[in-house]
Amino acid sequence: MWSQSYGEKRDKTELEKLLAKGGGLYKSSGKNSVIFNIYTDVQYAQLSTRSQGFMIGLTVRCPPGSGRDPEPKKRVDYWKHAGSKKLTSGSLVALVLVSGGSSKAYLANLTSSADDIAESSKHSEDYIQVKATFFDPEVEIEALRKEKITIDMNTFAILIDNGVMFESVRPFLKTLSTIDSTSVPFSRYICAQVPLDYVEIHPPKYVTAPGFRFELQSVAKPGHVIDPLDVHDPTSIARVRDQLQQFSVLDPSQADSVVDSLTREVSLIQGWVLLQLLGDFADDFIRPPGTGKVRFLMCFVDMH
Numbered sequence: 001m002w003s004q005s006y007g008e009k010r011d012k013t014e015l016e017k018l019l020a021k022g023g024g025l026y027k028s029s030g031k032n033s034v035i036f037n038i039y040t041d042v043q044y045a046q047l048s049t050r051s052q053g054f055m056i057g058l059t060v061r062c063p064p065g066s067g068r069d070p071e072p073k074k075r076v077d078y079w080k081h082a083g084s085k086k087l088t089s090g091s092l093v094a095l096v097l098v099s100g101g102s103s104k105a106y107l108a109n110l111t112s113s114a115d116d117i118a119e120s121s122k123h124s125e126d127y128i129q130v131k132a133t134f135f136d137p138e139v140e141i142e143a144l145r146k147e148k149i150t151i152d153m154n155t156f157a158i159l160i161d162n163g164v165m166f167e168s169v170r171p172f173l174k175t176l177s178t179i180d181s182t183s184v185p186f187s188r189y190i191c192a193q194v195p196l197d198y199v200e201i202h203p204p205k206y207v208t209a210p211g212f213r214f215e216l217q218s219v220a221k222p223g224h225v226i227d228p229l230d231v232h233d234p235t236s237i238a239r240v241r242d243q244l245q246q247f248s249v250l251d252p253s254q255a256d257s258v259v260d261s262l263t264r265e266v267s268l269i270q271g272w273v274l275l276q277l278l279g280d281f282a283d284d285f286i287r288p289p290g291t292g293k294v295r296f297l298m299c300f301v302d303m304h
Contacts, residue, residue, distance in 0.1 A: 014026065014028070015038075018038055019038070019040055019158070021064060022040055022041070022061050022062075022063060022064060023037070023038045023039045023040040023060075023061060023062075023063040023064075023158070024037070024038065024063040024064060024065075025037055025038075025063075026038050034162075035162065036160050036161060036162035036163075037063070037086055037087075037160070037161045037162070037163075038063075038158055038159070038160055039060035039061060039062075039063065039087075039158060039159040039160075039161070040060070040061045040150075040156070040158050041059075041060065041061040041127075041150050041156070041157075042058055042059065042060050042061075042095065042149060042150055042156075042157035042158060042159050043058070043059045043148065043149060043150055043157070044056065044057070044058065044059075044142065044143045044146055044147065044149065045057030045058055045059045045129050046129075047140075047143045047144060048131075053133055053140075054133065054134075054140045054143070055111055055131050055132070055133055056108075056131065056132055056133070056134060056139065056140065056143045057129055057130070057131050058095070058129065058130050058131070058132060058159060059127050059128075059129050060127065060128060060129075060130065060159050061126055061127055062121070062125075062126055062127065062128055066078040066082065067079065067121065067128070068125055068126060069125075070125060072121070072122045075118075075121040075122070075125070076118045076119075076121055076122060077118075078118075078121075079114060079117045079118035079121050079128065080114055080115065080118045085163075086161065086163075087110060087112070087117060087130055087161055088110065088114075088163070088165070089110055089111060089112060089113050089114070090109065090110060090111075090165050090166055090167060091109070091110045091161055091163060091164065091165060091166065092107060092108075092109060092110075092164045092165065092166040092169060093107070093108050093109075093110055093132065093159055093160060093161045094106065094107055094108070094159070094160040095108060095132075095134070095139065095157060095158075095159055095160075096157065096158050096159075096160060097149055097157050098154075098155065098156055098157070098158075099154070099155045100154065100155075101154075106134055106135070106136045106138070106139050107134070107135050107136075108132035108133060108134040108135065108139075109132060109133050109135075109166040110130060110131070110132050110161075111131045111132060111133055112129070112130045112131040112132075116129075116130075116131065117129070117130060130159075186265070186266055189201070189266055201264045201265065201266060202264070202265050203231045203232070203263055203264065203265060204231070204262075204264070204265045205265065207231045207232070212231075213228035213229060213230055214228060214229035214231070214262050215228055216228070216229060216240065216244065216248075216258075219244070219248045219249055219250055219258075220243075220247055220248055220249075221247055221248060221249060224243075224247035224248075225243075225247070226240065226243050226244060226247065226248060227239060227240055227243060228240075229259070229262060229263075231262065231263045237259060237263060240259060241255060241256065241259045244258060244259065
């Protein structure tokens, strides 16, 4: 993405702008948006051993903000408190090495605590140190050699952190590495050999039950009716989508999300739209993420 033909002029991408200013929060636009933190000017630091293997130190540039405060005490306070939500111990991160127009990515598990990072911030206004265990031994060899991985605009390294805890995805990654790809649930999507835009998403299997319909009257405004949704009938889908947009407590975007989710076997639904779907049960299930809303939605579907 950093290459361009001779004489060609173009605007910098959002990622290039972020790298130029020294890292920070990257958020893409569009339907399948992603969000993560980028740390630039990465270099190998101290390498140590532990029972699980090598622990590699990395020096990274602090993104613009409070982490670069001229006063050491303020920097320490930032990384102990507000900054502790970033580069959290146990997070799954990616070290990306860019050289000669190509790139390599190596996954690692962060092992440094907020106190460790705060302590390292005392010594520099611009840089902090983190520690990580990598899954690829090639990184350990490079770290032992103390090779420079950030040299100039053509050869550099960045660290990407999107806040995903390694332990939360460890079973999934372990399973993927040990079983045949065709036996993975939803393998037609996870192991697709073509871009997902070209893969047809099937309806949920439970809608194949004779006479199955989704009852969505619980989200209707007073005095209005939302017809049952028949996933196999395009006319029913179009009618219910229109009714939800006009006569429900959902806004048009939320109405589309609900219909799209109920008509596909793979989808993501979150936030207050889910609570609206729960109807009279919502007051008992207004809870933070990870406390059972999705499981209750499954019960809600079963009742209908």
